[in-house]
Amino acid sequence: MRTQTAPRPSAPSVENPYLPHLARITRIHRMVPDNYLFQLRFADEGLVERWTHRPGQFVELSVIGTGEAPISISSSPTRRGILEFCIRRAGRTTNALYRLPTNALVGIRGPYGNGFPIEEMEGNDLLIVAGGLGMAPLRSLLWYALDRRERFGTVTLMYGARTPAHMLFRDELVSLANVEAINTLLTVDADPTGTWAHHIGLPPELFKKVELDPKRTYAAVVGPPVFYKFILKELLDRNFSKDRILMSLERRMKCGVGKCGHCSVGYKYTCIHGPVFTYWDAINLPEIV
Amino acid sequence: MKILKIPKGDLDLFVSVLPAFGELYAPVRRGSGYAFDRPVTWSDVELTYSRTILPPRKLFLPPREETFRFDPQAGFRDRLDEAATKRVLFGVHAYDIYGLNILDRVFAQGKFPDPYYLARRQNTAIIGIDSEPDDRHFARSMNADFVDSGFDLFLSDIGDAFLVLVGTSRGDDMAVMSGCLLDEPTEADFAEYKRRSSARRAAYRTHVELGDLPEILEMEYHSQVWEELGARCLSCGSCSMVCPTCYCFDVSDEVGLGTRAGSRVRSWDSCLFKSHALVAGGENFRHSRASRIKFRFYHKQRGFVAEYGRPSCVGCGRCAAACPAGIDITTVIRMIRGQGDAHPDRPAPVGA
Numbered sequence: 001m002r003t004q005t006a007p008r009p010s011a012p013s014v015e016n017p018y019l020p021h022l023a024r025i026t027r028i029h030r031m032v033p034d035n036y037l038f039q040l041r042f043a044d045e046g047l048v049e050r051w052t053h054r055p056g057q058f059v060e061l062s063v064i065g066t067g068e069a070p071i072s073i074s075s076s077p078t079r080r081g082i083l084e085f086c087i088r089r090a091g092r093t094t095n096a097l098y099r100l101p102t103n104a105l106v107g108i109r110g111p112y113g114n115g116f117p118i119e120e121m122e123g124n125d126l127l128i129v130a131g132g133l134g135m136a137p138l139r140s141l142l143w144y145a146l147d148r149r150e151r152f153g154t155v156t157l158m159y160g161a162r163t164p165a166h167m168l169f170r171d172e173l174v175s176l177a178n179v180e181a182i183n184t185l186l187t188v189d190a191d192p193t194g195t196w197a198h199h200i201g202l203p204p205e206l207f208k209k210v211e212l213d214p215k216r217t218y219a220a221v222v223g224p225p226v227f228y229k230f231i232l233k234e235l236l237d238r239n240f241s242k243d244r245i246l247m248s249l250e251r252r253m254k255c256g257v258g259k260c261g262h263c264s265v266g267y268k269y270t271c272i273h274g275p276v277f278t279y280w281d282a283i284n285l286p287e288i289v
Numbered sequence: 290m291k292i293l294k295i296p297k298g299d300l301d302l303f304v305s306v307l308p309a310f311g312e313l314y315a316p317v318r319r320g321s322g323y324a325f326d327r328p329v330t331w332s333d334v335e336l337t338y339s340r341t342i343l344p345p346r347k348l349f350l351p352p353r354e355e356t357f358r359f360d361p362q363a364g365f366r367d368r369l370d371e372a373a374t375k376r377v378l379f380g381v382h383a384y385d386i387y388g389l390n391i392l393d394r395v396f397a398q399g400k401f402p403d404p405y406y407l408a409r410r411q412n413t414a415i416i417g418i419d420s421e422p423d424d425r426h427f428a429r430s431m432n433a434d435f436v437d438s439g440f441d442l443f444l445s446d447i448g449d450a451f452l453v454l455v456g457t458s459r460g461d462d463m464a465v466m467s468g469c470l471l472d473e474p475t476e477a478d479f480a481e482y483k484r485r486s487s488a489r490r491a492a493y494r495t496h497v498e499l500g501d502l503p504e505i506l507e508m509e510y511h512s513q514v515w516e517e518l519g520a521r522c523l524s525c526g527s528c529s530m531v532c533p534t535c536y537c538f539d540v541s542d543e544v545g546l547g548t549r550a551g552s553r554v555r556s557w558d559s560c561l562f563k564s565h566a567l568v569a570g571g572e573n574f575r576h577s578r579a580s581r582i583k584f585r586f587y588h589k590q591r592g593f594v595a596e597y598g599r600p601s602c603v604g605c606g607r608c609a610a611a612c613p614a615g616i617d618i619t620t621v622i623r624m625i626r627g628q629g630d631a632h633p634d635r636p637a638p639v640g641a
Contacts, residue, residue: 014402014404014407015404016367016369016404017401017402017403017404018356018357018367018553019357019365019367020364020365021364022364043364062365062542064359064360064361064364064365064542064549065359065361065542065544065549065550065551066542067540067541067542068540069569088570090569090570091568091569091570092569093569094569105361105362105364107359107364107365250568251566251568251574252565252566252567252568254539254540255538255540257400257401257403258395258399258400258401259395259396259401259403259536259538260537260538260539260540260555260558261536261537261538261558261560261565261588262537262539262558262565262566264560264566264584264588264592265574266587266592267587267588267591267592267595267596268592272400286510286587
């Protein structure tokens with residue numbers, strides 16, 4: 001077949017994309033049981049300076065001797081030198097991470113994935129809708145927008161968690177409730193302690209509290225499958241265009257660089273083509289949600 | 290392209306220069322089949338063979354490979370030294386060279402080339418040889434029965450000699466080093482090549498129609514065919530182990546007793562295995578067997594086409610030969626095209 005056949009591979013002096021860089025755990029914030037916030041700093045100071053990422057990207061985190069896991073970046077690239085990851089204790093690698101003390105060394109490689117299409121989103125209104133652990137990747141976008149506030153129209157955050165105790169970044173987000181730059185709408189399904197001062201009810205109810213202009217708004221939505229179902233309905237009922245709804249998927253991104261095959265969803269690799277997909281991409285991919 | 294010829298009787302003399310280019314690997318007998326391995330003597334090498342049990346992929350993406358040594362304090366040190374061995378892979382059929390060219394698109398190109406694969410590719414010379422199709426080959430349907438790149442030399446039988454296509458400067462070095470063994474071909478040699486090559490095209494007995502297959506797969510996504518295949522499939526992964534273009538791998542850290550130092554190892558994996566799409570926390574995106582076998586077909590015949598412009602299949606027939614449940618890709622394609630019996634009376638699977 002006389003088509004785009006591969007050229008003879010060039011010199012093998014390419015960078016090794018599988019090589020983890022050593023990083024030190026500088027802080028462990030026990031935010032929510034089994035959902036700690038880990039702050040890391042590269043051992044190589046040059047890398048601390050060089051490192052940059054896009055909101056919505058992820059890294060491969062190595063717990064040396066245990067393995068690697070894909071972890072979304074919770075800090076914003078606007079805060080140089082700070083790398084934060086909200087990590088759920090879920091599998092072998094994250095369980096091993098929870099056993100490590102502050103100052104221990106781990107491995108980091110990346111950043112991987114497409115991230116949010118920031119250039120396209122700037123100049124528009126921004127609606128961030130998070131459910132449960134979906135706040136972990138969206139916090140990067142949230143702080144990017146707040147630090148580059150002049151580049152966006154109105155910025156709205158809707159976040160729903162089961163109870164106040166389950167809310168990631170709770171103190172930080174509650175403090176945003178009185179900040180003028182952002183319309184912060186927080187809700188919990190239930191409040192067993194009776195001390196929650198914000199909305200109580202399911203996340204779709206928050207849509208009653210805002211005016212949205214679907215023509216000039218990008219919606220970034222991350223949450224559990226059932227959450228997508230209800231939030232997408234709210235957005236589509238308001239005539240949001242399918243390519244202005246952005247979602248981030250979680251799969252088994254083992255290599256992060258489009259080789260190992262584990263994160264494939266339909267025809268795409270989550271690690272290369274995603275993890276951020278438009279709703280239009282999503283409905284055209286089998287097995288996506 | 291430079292074209293030479295070598296009398297068949299001189300081939301063993303020519304082969305004697307190859308050690309200068311690396312360790313020789315060639316098809317040799319292995320049980321009732323064939324395997325690419327190191328021949329003890331030239332007479333072990335089978336120049337006429339149907340197909341090897343495993344494709345040449347094993348020499349570029351080994352079944353098990355140490356990628357790093359690690360130490361909790363010192364970090365990671367790569368094991369690229371393992372990939373530096375010079376090798377000559379002799380006697381590769383066109384469809385298998387095509388399989389490597391397809392792997393190149395994933396592992397040698399794009400934003401993240403794989404240095405282990407690249408080094409092995411770079412350090413391994415490839416000498417192709419023409420082949421006669423048997424009932425299981427359908428390389429012609431997959432446009433992989435001829436290649437025009439991906440080899441250093443390619444030998445085609447023209448009777449009492451081989452016509453030799455010189456694909457690279459390393460291939461030319463081999464020809465030059467062998468002295469005056471290789472000669473200029475004549476018009477009559479070209480005529481004989483053309484006659485034999487069209488006869489070989491005509492010799493393919495198994496065909497599938499690729500034309501509108503991606504669209505038909507879109508239409509048949511909810512077809513009952515996948516459930517029927519899922520009921521027969523044993524999830525053994527044999528089809529992916531013997532596939533020239535399957536490349537899924539798993540990665541694990543191995544540590545010794547009483548130490549935190551160890552190795553990071555990658556090994557072959559298969560999308561037919563239940564753990565393939567399992568994520569931490571227990572969610573499995575392809576829990577049913579039917580969803581996994583469907584995924585394999587869609588990835589090769591639909592997804593890869595969307596991404597790289599052609600299916601990741603070369604029509605070697607190994608998957609059908611290896612399947613203990615008798616699942617044959619050519620039958621599956623006919624089934625979803627509505628041309629085949631959904632319950633074909635399959636013959637017992639035969640060895641490669």
